[in-house]
Amino acid sequence: MSNTDFLTGKKIIIADDEDFIRTHLCKRLSETGLVALEAASGRQVIDLMEEQPDLILMDVRMPEIDGYETTRMIRSGQKSADIPIILLSALADQEDIDKGLAAGADEFICKPVTFAVILEAVTRKLDSLQIS
Amino acid sequence: MDDKAINELERRRLQRQMFALEDEKEAVEARYKYLLQQARVGLFTLTADDCRLHDANSEMIGLFLCDDLEDLKLHLMPHPEDQFYFINPRHFANLHPGEAVSFSLHTFRKNGDSFWARIILQSLVDRDMLEGIITDISEQVKADSELRKAIVRAEQAQQEAEEANNAKSRFLANISHEIRTPLNGIIGFTEILMASQDSPEGLLYAEKILNESESLMTLINQLLDISKIEANQLELNNNSFSLKQLIDEAISFIRLRARNKGLKLSVDYDNRIPGFLWSDSYRLRQVLLNLLSNAVKFTSKGGIDLKAVLEAEDGPSLVIRFEVKDTGIGIPEEMHKSIFESFVQADTSISRRYGGTGLGITISRELVNIMGGRIWFTSAEGEGSTFCFTIRCQKARSSGAEERRAPAAGIDPARSLTGMRALVVEDYPTNREIVQHHLESAGCETDLARNGLVALSMVQEKSYDIILMDVHMPRMDGMEATRRIRGMEEYRDIPIIGMTANVLSSNQEECWSAGMNDVLTKPLRKKELLDTMGFWYSPDSSSDQEDQDSRIEEDSGKEQDNEKALPLDYKGFLEEMDGDREAVNEIILGFMDNLVLQSGTIEKAIGKKDLTVIHREAHSIKGGALNLGATDLASWSLALEKAAMEGFSDIIPHLFVKLRKSISEFLSCRDRFSSFV
Numbered sequence: 154m155s156n157t158d159f160l161t162g163k164k165i166i167i168a169d170d171e172d173f174i175r176t177h178l179c180k181r182l183s184e185t186g187l188v189a190l191e192a193a194s195g196r197q198v199i200d201l202m203e204e205q206p207d208l209i210l211m212d213v214r215m216p217e218i219d220g221y222e223t224t225r226m227i228r229s230g231q232k233s234a235d236i237p238i239i240l241l242s243a244l245a246d247q248e249d250i251d252k253g254l255a256a257g258a259d260e261f262i263c264k265p266v267t268f269a270v271i272l273e274a275v276t277r278k279l280d281s282l283q284i285s
Numbered sequence: 286m287d288d289k290a291i292n293e294l295e296r297r298r299l300q301r302q303m304f305a306l307e308d309e310k311e312a313v314e315a316r317y318k319y320l321l322q323q324a325r326v327g328l329f330t331l332t333a334d335d336c337r338l339h340d341a342n343s344e345m346i347g348l349f350l351c352d353d354l355e356d357l358k359l360h361l362m363p364h365p366e367d368q369f370y371f372i373n374p375r376h377f378a379n380l381h382p383g384e385a386v387s388f389s390l391h392t393f394r395k396n397g398d399s400f401w402a403r404i405i406l407q408s409l410v411d412r413d414m415l416e417g418i419i420t421d422i423s424e425q426v427k428a429d430s431e432l433r434k435a436i437v438r439a440e441q442a443q444q445e446a447e448e449a450n451n452a453k454s455r456f457l458a459n460i461s462h463e464i465r466t467p468l469n470g471i472i473g474f475t476e477i478l479m480a481s482q483d484s485p486e487g488l489l490y491a492e493k494i495l496n497e498s499e500s501l502m503t504l505i506n507q508l509l510d511i512s513k514i515e516a517n518q519l520e521l522n523n524n525s526f527s528l529k530q531l532i533d534e535a536i537s538f539i540r541l542r543a544r545n546k547g548l549k550l551s552v553d554y555d556n557r558i559p560g561f562l563w564s565d566s567y568r569l570r571q572v573l574l575n576l577l578s579n580a581v582k583f584t585s586k587g588g589i590d591l592k593a594v595l596e597a598e599d600g601p602s603l604v605i606r607f608e609v610k611d612t613g614i615g616i617p618e619e620m621h622k623s624i625f626e627s628f629v630q631a632d633t634s635i636s637r638r639y640g641g642t643g644l645g646i647t648i649s650r651e652l653v654n655i656m657g658g659r660i661w662f663t664s665a666e667g668e669g670s671t672f673c674f675t676i677r678c679q680k681a682r683s684s685g686a687e688e689r690r691a692p693a694a695g696i697d698p699a700r701s702l703t704g705m706r707a708l709v710v711e712d713y714p715t716n717r718e719i720v721q722h723h724l725e726s727a728g729c730e731t732d733l734a735r736n737g738l739v740a741l742s743m744v745q746e747k748s749y750d751i752i753l754m755d756v757h758m759p760r761m762d763g764m765e766a767t768r769r770i771r772g773m774e775e776y777r778d779i780p781i782i783g784m785t786a787n788v789l790s791s792n793q794e795e796c797w798s799a800g801m802n803d804v805l806t807k808p809l810r811k812k813e814l815l816d817t818m819g820f821w822y823s824p825d826s827s828s829d830q831e832d833q834d835s836r837i838e839e840d841s842g843k844e845q846d847n848e849k850a851l852p853l854d855y856k857g858f859l860e861e862m863d864g865d866r867e868a869v870n871e872i873i874l875g876f877m878d879n880l881v882l883q884s885g886t887i888e889k890a891i892g893k894k895d896l897t898v899i900h901r902e903a904h905s906i907k908g909g910a911l912n913l914g915a916t917d918l919a920s921w922s923l924a925l926e927k928a929a930m931e932g933f934s935d936i937i938p939h940l941f942v943k944l945r946k947s948i949s950e951f952l953s954c955r956d957r958f959s960s961f962v
Contacts, residue, residue, distance in 0.1 A: 171297065171301070173301055173304070173305075174300060174301065174304065177304040177307075177308065181307075214293070243292075243293040243294070243296035243297045243300065244293055245292070245293075245296060246289065263296070264296045264297060264299070264300040265296055265299035265300040265302075265303045266300070266303075267303060267307065268304065268307055
């Protein structure tokens with residue numbers, strides 16, 4: 154396994170309105186050394202932006218503000234415009250994906266996936282961030 | 286809901302399921318990992334092709350004293366150039382999938398310590414891995430080897446103990462032989478001294494030296510016997526002998542002591558006992574002498590009866606029972622059990638009063654056991670003891686030298702040895718001198734040789750009538766010398782008498798087969814030596830017998846003349862001593878010598894008014910006088926004894942004048958006894 158020490162201490166917001174999914178992702182990602190911040194809605198994600206996260210892993214279909222809208226709001230914010238955003242959604246049509254990327258997401262992962270796929274994407278994003 | 290919605294819900298459900306399965310898998314893996322790590326045995330996997338370590342649990346890492354898995358991998362890295370493999374791939378190349386092997390191997394920890402490990406290795410189906418279990422069996426191996434070492438040590442210790450015991454026996458045997466040699470000298474020269482001694486005191490003291498030396502000799506022989514018994518080395522040396530003769534000899538051995546104590550001896554011999562027996566006569570004599578000597582030692586009045594009975598007869602096999610009955614102090618009931626134990630006398634005060642070690646009875650029991658019999662006793666304190674024993678033996682035809690030499694009593698050695706030419710072959714100067722002196726005192730012409738080789742050249746230069754041959758000598762021993770001399774035409778029939786200190790191995794058979802006619806046991810006693818010489822020396826055997834017969838008649842005629850004038854009952858005393866004239870004369874002369882001393886002692890005691898000494902000496906004279914039938918002497922000494930006891934000091938000097946007169950009368954016939962000797 155490649156060296157993942159650089160993950161340690163990085164902040165990641167994990168947003169999903171389904172408790173089981175959110176909790177599971179938090180637990181597994183915390184094990185890699187990441188600091189996981191939980192959010193059950195778009196609103197909570199916006200609120201957590203003060204924490205200056207390094208990455209956002211977010212469901213699309215959420216109450217109040219959905220993933221698309223939240224992405225757009227983050228991109229429009231001055232400080233948060235460059236934070237990588239990975240959308241993770243049960244919506245899997247090409248139009249949904251296009252919509253997400255158009256909103257400003259860096260990546261769009263369709264459920265169901267193994268944790269390994271998610272971890273790979275997270276690592277890759279944070280790694281490239283580090284290099285740049 | 287539209288299709289898309291259903292699709293989305295399904296995807297969510299699948300995601301949940303997937304994560305749940307992942308959790309479950311993780312939990313199982315964690316549990317598995319936990320088990321591996323926590324297991325108290327070392328678990329590991331090796332790559333199948335080159336047996337490199339792939340994984341190991343913490344137990345195994347700890348076993349090798351490594352820090353972690355990587356450290357262990359490095360430590361166990363194969364070094365084919367050094368022929369080092371933790372597990373050699375060549376040995377497990379043909380391990381089939383699913384097959385398991387187990388073996389022990391010697392390997393090294395990281396710090397260089399080696400240890401023994403037990404390994405079970407299994408080839409996993411469908412994986413290019415060997416899975417192994419390793420346990421440290423060093424403790425077990427160590428325990429095993431400790432056990433083996435302990436066994437070896439125990440065996441060694443036992444062997445050493447046996448060797449030490451053998452060494453002790455050898456030492457005892459050697460030292461006692463070494464002690465015996467100078468003791469022989471002491472005994473021999475004491476006898477020479479006695480023969481040349483004029484003063485009664487000197488004679489008395491010499492006699493004491495002789496007695497003490499003989500006690501010492503007995504003790505040494507007993508120690509040697511005990512050591513042999515303890516080492517299980519005591520063996521019988523059977524020969525053919527006459528029991529009647531053996532008993533006569535045993536009795537005559539103690540006769541003097543019994544006589545001196547005023548004890549009566551009687552022998553009851555069962556005439557159904559065959560004339561000759563096949564057994565170890567030396568050992569049988571030893572047992573009989575021990576019991577008889579004890580009986581004499583512990584009896585102050587009364588007598589001792591020896592009985593020999595044929596108890597059972599089955600063809601040639603015989604059981605003979607012996608009984609030695611005394612009227613002595615007896616053995617207290619509480620001491621009955623310990624009497625046969627080594628170094629035990631019934632009472633320590635016994636050894637103070639009577640001397641001895643108590644070894645004799647222990648040895649007797651062992652000897653009787655070896656001779657297939659048993660020994661027992663009945664005794665009550667103050668009423669005497671009866672010791673009984675049996676032996677198993679065989680009937681024998683008369684043969685062997687024992688039979689040839691009848692007791693030579695009655696022969697006057699001084700006359701019969703005159704003109705005899707004897708060669709004495711002996712390496713020990715003291716012994717040589719003693720033998721020479723004894724022989725020359727009997728009129729025998731004596732030449733000396735210090736070993737067999739010298740003897741061989743001497744017999745070629747001069748002709749001899751008899752040869753006395755020491756058995757153990759340097760250069761050429763007595764056996765070889767005897768064989769060579771026997772080989773010479775002119776010496777084919779010469780009497781050769783062996784002399785050996787080796788009483789135990791009793792190599793008499795060997796002596797006879799070497800061609801010796803007889804064997805004398807050291808210490809050589811003058812009487813025995815001269816008797817034996819007299820027996821074997823017959824310048825003209827046909828006339829010799831007649832000569833002797835007439836001489837005996839002559840003697841007895843002379844006796845009768847003398848008896849009338851003698852102040853004692855010589856004939857009666859002689860009868861009681863079974864006609865042993867020499868012993869009788871010895872006793873009488875000894876008594877006379879004492880009388881002179883005792884008379885002086887009494888005279889001094891009267892001057893000091895010491896009634897105790899007067900009483901003691903008078904009592905002693907009385908006892909001797911009664912035994913000899915010297916009535917006049919007995920009555921005056923009795924009177925003096927009584928006066929001393931009653932404290933009649935006034936009449937004591939008068940009685941002493943009478944006693945002294947009686948003593949001088951008694952002593953006046955001294956020359957007659959001297960001439961008999």
